[in-house]
Amino acid sequence: MSIYKFNPLQGQRWQSFVDSHPDASVFHTTQWLEALRRTYGYEPVVYTTTPPATNLSNGVVFCRIRSWLSGSRLVSLPFSDHCEPLASSAELAELTTWLRASRHRKHWKYIELRPLSPKDVARTRDLTKSESFSLQVLDLTPSLSTLFHNFHKSCVQRKIQRAEREKLTYEEGRSDALLKKFYDLLLLTRRRHGLPPQPLLWFRNAVACLGDRVLIRIALKDGRPVAGIVTMQYKDVLVYKYGSSDSRFNNLGGNSLLFWRAIQDAKRDGLVKFDLGRSEQDNAGLVTFKENWGAVSAPLEYYRLPAQQAFHLNSGWGTRVAKIVFSIMPDPLLAATGRLLYRHIG
Numbered sequence: 001m002s003i004y005k006f007n008p009l010q011g012q013r014w015q016s017f018v019d020s021h022p023d024a025s026v027f028h029t030t031q032w033l034e035a036l037r038r039t040y041g042y043e044p045v046v047y048t049t050t051p052p053a054t055n056l057s058n059g060v061v062f063c064r065i066r067s068w069l070s071g072s073r074l075v076s077l078p079f080s081d082h083c084e085p086l087a088s089s090a091e092l093a094e095l096t097t098w099l100r101a102s103r104h105r106k107h108w109k110y111i112e113l114r115p116l117s118p119k120d121v122a123r124t125r126d127l128t129k130s131e132s133f134s135l136q137v138l139d140l141t142p143s144l145s146t147l148f149h150n151f152h153k154s155c156v157q158r159k160i161q162r163a164e165r166e167k168l169t170y171e172e173g174r175s176d177a178l179l180k181k182f183y184d185l186l187l188l189t190r191r192r193h194g195l196p197p198q199p200l201l202w203f204r205n206a207v208a209c210l211g212d213r214v215l216i217r218i219a220l221k222d223g224r225p226v227a228g229i230v231t232m233q234y235k236d237v238l239v240y241k242y243g244s245s246d247s248r249f250n251n252l253g254g255n256s257l258l259f260w261r262a263i264q265d266a267k268r269d270g271l272v273k274f275d276l277g278r279s280e281q282d283n284a285g286l287v288t289f290k291e292n293w294g295a296v297s298a299p300l301e302y303y304r305l306p307a308q309q310a311f312h313l314n315s316g317w318g319t320r321v322a323k324i325v326f327s328i329m330p331d332p333l334l335a336a337t338g339r340l341l342y343r344h345i346g
Contacts, residue, residue: 001049003098008033008046008061017056017086023116025275026213026234027080028061035209036063039202040343042078047095049087058087060095060113069344071109074099078346079202081241081278082135082300084116092121100126100305111305118301130304132281134297136290138274140238144267152292160260163219163253168226170261171218174207178216182228185244187331192247194323196338203230203242217261219254227254231262238266239275259293 008014009030018024026032033044042063050056061083062076077083085092099111112130115121140147151157171178183200190197207214213234219227226249230242240262245255266274276290278300291297326334 001094002051003047003049003095004052005045005047006052008044009037013056014046014059014061017059021086023084023086024235025082025084025116025237026210026232026239027077027083028086029210029213029234031209031211031213032077032080032206033061033063035202035205036078036346038205038209039199040065040078040346042343042346045074047099049091049094058091060085060087060092062111063346065343065346067344072107073109074106074111075346076113080114081239081275082116083114085113085121096127096305103305113303115301115303118299118303121301121303126305127303128306129301131302133278133300133302134281134287135278135300136276136287136295136297138263138276138293138295140263140266140272140274144264147263147267147294150294155289155292156256159253159256161253162251163257166221166252168252168254168257169220169223170257171220172215172261174212174214174216176204178218179203179207181218181225182216182230182242182244185225185228185246186242187334188246189244190338191327191329191334194326196326196329196334196341198242198342199339200335201339202342206230217258219257221249221252221254224249226250226252227258229255229258229262233266233269233271236271237273237275238262238271240277263293 006013015030018028036042037044042065044061044063046059046061048056048059050058060076062074063078065075065078066072076085087095103111113121113127121127148157183197183203186197210232214230214232217229217231218225225246227245228243229240232239232241243255263274274295276293276295279286279290287297326337329337
């Protein structure tokens with residue numbers, strides 16, 4: 001079986017295939033790939049068994065990452081919670097066999113897949129499980145009243161009601177002014193966790209490329225931003241991607257207000273799923289927060305060829321000393337550190 005490759009950003013071939021494929025997500029779209037390219041210089045490439053100039057029947061999209069710090073590699077896809085290979089078991093086996101043979105010639109440190117479902121990938125020759133997370137997804141098909149009834153009474157319902165009593169206000173949109181409010185909160189959040197923030201340029205490019213598929217939501221107390229989230233919509237799925245808050249005001253229920261507004265909007269637009277994103281397995285608090293909304297957890301496994309240890313800010317750079325340093329950095333230096341590091345860890 002012959003293997004072909006092409007740039008998904010050239011022409012409409014890839015996007016047309018993604019729009020028609022039932023397993024495609026916002027992370028497969030050319031808009032997401034273009035944001036990655038603009039911000040980090042990653043080169044997107046699709047491998048397929050379909051000959052050129054014909055309608056695609058399968059494809060696996062990657063980004064080629066070149067880094068002196070973490071090594072050159074092929075990842076499907078960086079900064080994406082998941083990216084299902086859009087190929088059958090047999091097609092995926094052919095593609096990974098060809099990629100395995102090409103790895104040394106291309107000087108790739110490893111090849112990584114981040115499938116939403118591991119059923120086909122786990123059986124593919126030479127692919128080894130590299131990281132384990134969990135994914136929480138909320139079924140939006142019940143009525144709004146049923147969804148609210150299913151929320152945890154004290155951890156969600158009462159916090160939504162608290163936000164209403166506190167008269168928190170709400171803003172949404174894609175303006176640079178709104179993005180700045182979110183980013184200021186993100187600096188607080190990342191410092192609290194002892195980590196640098198994602199580059200501001202990344203969020204600007206995501207907004208510019210994704211357009212009306214992305215939305216910034218901000219909760220405010222007396223005009224002061226207290227919480228913010230970034231969501232993305234594609235087909236009938238809403239995706240929660242980024243969150244931030246000022247911890248001094250967490251008791252006011254700002255985050256709960258934002259999630260509730262997102263769910264209400266999703267129901268209005270006829271969406272059927274709310275993808276709440278991946279969670280580290282040892283982050284029980286985050287998993288519990290998502291499950292308190294009625295979300296169901298499922299395993300999320302990443303695979304590599306060959307097996308390689310992951311490079312993470314919260315593992316190598318996330319040592320106790322590094323976290324202390326990040327936590328006391330001035331905002332400009334903390335943001336600059338994020339700009340320098342993130343392109344190496346996708």
